[in-house]
Amino acid sequence: xxxxxxxxxxxxxxxxxxxxxxxxxxxxxxxxxxxxxxxxxxxxxxxxxxxxxxxxxxxxxxxxxxxxxxxxxxxxxxxxxxxxxxxxxxxxxxxxxxxxxxxxxxxxxxxxxxxxxxxxxxxxxxxxxxxxxxxxxxxxxxxxxxxxxxxxxxxxxxxxxxxxxxxxxxxxxxxxxxxxxxxxxxxxxxxxxxxxxxxxxxxxxxxxxxxxxxxxxxxxxxxxxxxxxxxxxxxxxxxxxxxxxxxxxxxxxxxxxxxxxx
Numbered sequence: 424x425x426x427x428x429x430x431x432x433x434x435x436x437x438x439x440x441x442x443x444x445x446x447x448x449x450x451x452x453x454x455x456x457x458x459x460x461x462x463x464x465x466x467x468x469x470x471x472x473x474x475x476x477x478x479x480x481x482x483x484x485x486x487x488x489x490x491x492x493x494x495x496x497x498x499x500x501x502x503x504x505x506x507x508x509x510x511x512x513x514x515x516x517x518x519x520x521x522x523x524x525x526x527x528x529x530x531x532x533x534x535x536x537x538x539x540x541x542x543x544x545x546x547x548x549x550x551x552x553x554x555x556x557x558x559x560x561x562x563x564x565x566x567x568x569x570x571x572x573x574x575x576x577x578x579x580x581x582x583x584x585x586x587x588x589x590x591x592x593x594x595x596x597x598x599x600x601x602x603x604x605x606x607x608x609x610x611x612x613x614x615x616x617x618x619x620x621x622x623x624x625x626x627x628x629x630x631x632x633x634x635x636x637x638x639x640x641x642x643x644x645x646x647x648x649x650x651x652x653x654x655x656x657x658x659x660x661x662x663x664x665x666x667x668x669x670x671x672x673x674x675x676x677x678x679x680x681x682x683x684x685x
Contacts, residue, residue: 439470519674536645569625618633
């Protein structure tokens with residue numbers, strides 16, 4: 424979980440273009456003015472403008488002349504779809520997300536680490552229920568700011584785990600575990616259990632049940648979770664969801680991700 428080092432061959436212009444696209448892919452910063460983008464990235468307005476105009480020309484970014492705000496363009500949609508098609512495990516996991524959403528009647532998500540200190544919703548499958556939790560693909564959060572981060576740390580090396588925990592645990596709700604010894608004990612317990620229940624631990628009113636996604640060699644890829652409203656998650660309902668998620672996680676890991684592409 425160390426921060427990636429700058430490569431030997433590095434293009435500042437390409438770096439800024441990448442950071443702009445990354446910024447606009449986030450839910451909270453999905454659109455912005457030149458000034459907002461420049462301030463967020465710590466780059467000069469003149470440099471940002473040149474890169475933004477180039478991205479607009481390639482239709483990776485669109486510009487609304489009325490609001491003077493930039494957002495992702497149509498070509499970014501194509502890039503995203505092609506990327507998913509070329510990442511085998513994402514295609515393989517899609518049926519599992521659908522199955523999790525259908526069997527639990529909750530919103531199913533795939534969460535992965537995207538930087539040394541952040542995780543992100545990579546894919547989602549919402550249930551048909553009218554009362555469902557809605558999430559935004561691309562939304563990012565600190566590793567210790569969500570229950571999914573416990574899986575990442577549970578499968579991390581001791582050195583990587585302690586580097587993250589050295590920053591401490593912030594209180595999000597009354598149910599948040601902030602004692603480091605209790606947190607470490609939970610990391611060991613969930614590896615043995617294969618499933619994690621989080622009730623209003625980080626977001627009031629939200630309940631999550633998750634399991635790790637492992638490849639056929641047991642390496643950690645990410646987390647599959649289902650989200651629902653805590654008021655609807657009684658003990659009997661959660662018991663059923665836990666068994667569903669445990670079975671889905673075990674089936675994917677044992678099968679090495681070999682599923683039909685539908």
